[in-house]
Amino acid sequence: MSLREIKPGNHGYLYVNSHPTGCRAVVDRMWQQAPEPAGDRPGPVALVIGSSAGYGLAATLVGLRAHRMRGLGIAFESAPTERRTAGAGWYRTARTAELAAEAGSDFTFINGDAFSDSVKEEALDRLAAGFGKVDVLVYSIAAPRRKDPLTGEIHRSAIRPLGTDYRAKTLVFKEGVPQIGELHLPVADEAEREATVQVLGGADWQLWIDALESRGLLADGFRTVALSYVGSDITSPIYRAGTIGAAKQDLEDTARAINTRLKGTGDAYTVVAGAAVTQASTAIPSIALYISMLHRIAGDAWQGTSDQAVALWDQLVGNAELELDDEGRIRLDGWEMDADLQAAVRTAWDRIDTDTLAASADTEWFREQVGQIYGWDVPGVDYEAAVETTVPWPGSPSTDA
Template structure:
């Protein structure tokens, strides 16, 4: 059994709505919340089912495994497979919350998607990973072959239309709609807290991340947090939480991030903080187990370990000569590759991959 904090004074555990629970930081936040705080509530993801030609998406099976762990621990957590950006998806989730759990204590926003349809205008926005203002040229990690190697990447700057579209997909527009929808249904608990996960990262990757289209979306997210706190008008609070680097499906698709992460792992070794550890720190701060630590912009900071000056100086030395750096950081690159494989269920200890596995796993449905 998992060891958990005691229930609240009224004997209940927190009700959580977790948007984007099936991968990366969202999954870590789900599992850590279940394990440490016995959270109840609803997780939302949008994962493809099995067809005659292919298995289900990896997040489908991760959700099934998470539901099994929750059930074995006697925890009441439901999972909805729907487009969280859509009005119908919001209605389905809110109906379930109202029927089964009541008012929400925490809304965790961790959605990552390539496109979003605006529910008001019907416009379909597609996000892009591009620099702003000038082309981006930098080393990157090529892991398409058996042995990782350094390759170059060049990207042309985004247009204003592409910047705007990325903000609409990855910024705070949908987060705001969820908070408003909960408010309109009177589903906000006293002391309601909402958090959107974000990232800043190193100056080495800033031209493609923080100073690029993704960074523009993250700035929109941070502005939305301030606006939501004002909208809640003392009945709740909104934050962005700045996590540190991680190997996720989303981050592995961003040019240069893989090489940077391999170098960071080489420098830090086992001090590289897992998503689970960072999620545990976030929950401790949100629930009052640990002091809430925010920067001068009101953002919860979980990334001090990554941005420590000595750590960044050592990463910068490797980055200055990336091919020589990769020779020195071969273990970090191998670790990165192993992490990528594990995201999709490969290379796990204790798994016999010669044994036939059942792939027709149903989506965990609410029992009541």
């Protein structure tokens, strides 16, 4: 047992620790944002890869509450120690498991590297023993590195532009005060591009489909989705036209390959989500400033991860028609890509400087959103109170002494 008072360890909007009670409160809020289920039919068997953060967490919570899904979530989170808190996703997963149990959903979690063969084998064994064939697979991984299980080579992603150097405005905090900074990133070489594709592209998604198929665990009418993003022309040079964009293109190519493989017995789609404040997105240069401005200008049109997960699940289970673009991708970003909204953001972007930052961007909102990812800045949480930090992983023996 490790009951102690903890304070945020952060520099600007980057955090190195998390708050268990705050993480719990964030999950509770997201749970309440999901609609209650209609009827009492058993839900689909689902596998959510990347279930502890971002869109994967939102998809997990909405699937559990609104659709009574059963199955398995996979995340890779650091455990608590006597000296350090657990990763925020560890605490989020612990609370998600409690809510699932309270709702009567049979859903379990694995903490491990989803890229590895060992985690794939454990997941397949659990699914085969406890749930049977999988109806839905949600793939939502944004990792900095991946070890290729076939070659043993370790690939590391690089956030770089392709073709030409990237120079742009960025949001920085100096002594806690938001300011406009200037960013310069050199162009990626071919090795960096390929490594990023290997980490963030479709290779591992394809391996999961192959593994499920080899064990006879794909249900008739199986559907799988992988989370992607397109975004504004403002961020395109560092995102869609950069190394990350090359990886997302590979993800989309993989969806087509999976569809060919399934031959009408199932479907694979990439899902173009809208902008969001997530652990992954905050690592991308210029995204912080863009999202802060987008939120200010969008106002009530803004849609969070929970809103978009609700729309996604309705399409996955057939409650709504699939909203596909010309390339066969599910689009959840219509609110962000509205032409008038994008024009307004572009005008503001071209004019913004440190003097106009406060009027043009929700920088304080952005910083609070990032803090809440780690359980900080959550309304109603008493940060002066001592909290238990050695929370066990769901299904593990309690660490209380």
